[in-house]
Amino acid sequence: MSDASVSAERFVHESRAVLDRVTGSASVREDVARAAELIAGCVRGDGVVQAFGTGYDADFDAWLTECAAGACAA
Structure with a gap:
């Protein structure tokens, strides 16, 4: 097994x-579901989702921006 696969396996394990x-x-779980509904409602209503704040969200922000530009399948 390569170092990369061991690292990937550990990441999956720790993430779970x-x-x-x-x-x-x-x-x-109820709080997460409510937050998801708020975000989904904003997106459905062509609203703006602000994706900034902690520094850990740069990847999510990049993904969200790409999706908004049409890169993600609907």
């Missing part, structure tokens, strides 16, 4: 652990 921890309670 974080997601499980973050979404572990019903109240958190």
Whole structure:
């Protein structure tokens, strides 16, 4: 196994652990669902989604910008 695949496997493992921890309670899942509905409603209504703030969101911002320009399948 290459170093890259070991690293990728660890990333997946650690990501799942974080997601499980973050979404572990019903109240958190409800909060995430409400946030998703707010974002989806904004997008459906041709609204603006601000994608900035923590520094960790640069990749998401780039992806969102590309999708807005038509790069993502609807």
